[in-house]
Ligand SMILES: NC(=O)C1=CN([C@@H]2O[C@H](COP(=O)(O)OP(=O)(O)OC[C@H]3O[C@@H](n4cnc5c(N)ncnc54)[C@H](OP(=O)(O)O)[C@@H]3O)[C@@H](O)[C@H]2O)C=CC1
């Protein structure tokens with residue numbers, strides 16, 4: 398790649414002497430073009446544009462620097478695109494109609510195909526005109542391409558960007574590419590995709606987005622683990638019996654059956670979102686908060702995961718899943734899975750990490766549940782530390798206390814940090830908002846590095862191939878249930894002890 402084609406990110410040096418000190422990125426100015434490819438699609442409408450709107454409202458996308466381009470094959474006008482997306486900016490958008498209108502005026506739509514030059518040349522022309530019109534003081538131009546597209550078109554789109562749309566300013570700036578999961582379907586296809594894209598762009602230009610890494614409580618994990626004396630000495634095999642990382646949705650594939658059936662719950666949720674969370678729960682303290690130091694530690698965790706045993710997997714498919722006309726009648730695709738992962742290292746040997754995800758279950762939530770070992774002689778119930786990622790973000794610690802009153806009896810209770818109660822009036826940003834801001838700032842900490850991706854696929858590919866080949870079959874479960882009963886049996890076998898008669902209720906204001 399010729400020099401001058403892209404500029405390496407400007408960053409201040411990191412303070413590696415202090416873990417708690419936030420690292421800083423140098424604020425970049427100059428013209429910024431954000432190009433949403435696949436602008437006519439579901440993700441663009443529901444997540445990408447609303448996140449950009451919120452960033453605009455919060456002042457992170459100044460209108461004297463930023464312009465937004467939508468690109469897709471569908472032939473629509475600028476106003477058609479604006480009308481499609483304006484209803485997705487959140488409940489309070491109607492109170493800010495002036496902001497909404499100003500934001501929408503920053504958007505232009507360009508129609509073209511994904512594998513020919515005409516459309517991309519036109520796109521480049523539009524971007525360049527915008528850059529000239531802004532005539533920013535530094536003369537630098539920043540181009541952020543967000544691929545809200547099916548992965549099958551990533552390679553041609555990346556080729557077209559490389560050929561027709563790179564930042565050409567000699568005065569600085571950059572070209573960055575954001576790609577959405579799923580990054581491949583197994584180890585081989587992911588490596589092929591990485592190689593194809595890697596020939597066109599350097600790793601610092603690539604932002605593989607996993608939106609779970611943008612969730613507030615996921616971002617809190619490292620601070621929580623490494624800045625609290627409470628946790629430092631306890632976070633290991635001597636004290637922790639098992640860890641569960643759970644994703645539940647109370648709705649089915651809802652119009653995405655065609656996409657979902659090709660991937661299934663392991664590729665859709667477990668191999669990426671839950672595994673990323675596992676890395677942050679299990680990794681060693683990084684040398685600093687530099688993105689590369691953090692990602693080095695995540696890779697080490699992934700490389701320490703032992704091959705998955707068939708008897709530590711339960712698959713499910715909800716009844717009625719195959720009624721979706723886009724799903725084949727004999728689909729073997731799991732909509733539910735519980736998988737036990739075992740990390741072979743000094744800290745975690747013998748501690749099961751139970752990853753569980755399911756669609757059409759009895760509730761919608763995502764959480765991390767760390768269960769501690771029994772206290773000798775204590776029968777009341779185990780200590781648990783639960784991090785509720787969503788909804789109702791919270792952390793709570795289940796512990797045994799004396800029942801208030803005259804008698805000396807014990808009861809399970811909790812120490813509770815519920816965000817809505819504790820941080821009243823603080824708006825928690827959407828995951829996509831933070832992550833898009835990170836891409837603009839050139840911070841790759843919360844994005845998946847190529848070797849991380851490879852290690853993640855190495856863990857799941859043998860199991861996925863056995864499912865694809867029909868060697869492992871999902872059990873049927875009732876929509877609205879907890880999933881297959883066998884999954885709870887596996888949980889108990891792995892060592893999880895449910896505390897009966899105790900349920901945490903998020904506090905209300
Ligand atoms: N939707 C969601 O909630 C989430 C999506 N993602 C990921 O984001 C990406 C985009 O998802 P989503 O918006 O749902 O996808 P869509 O199916 O809505 O596709 C986006 C756009 O891509 C174009 N397109 C669709 N199929 C093809 C095809 N076979 N060949 C070429 N172009 C096609 C269409 O635009 P046109 O025909 O106008 O060119 C479409 O509007 C995917 O990688 C998905 O896995 C990740 C997390 C959540």
Ligand SMILES: O=C1O[C@H](COP(=O)(O)O)[C@@H](O)[C@H](O)[C@H]1O
Nearest residue numbers: 578608646665666670763787828
């Ligand atoms: O990536 C995906 O995530 C969503 C769930 O995201 P959340 O932030 O609402 O938890 C899931 O519905 C979808 O199947 C999957 O592709």
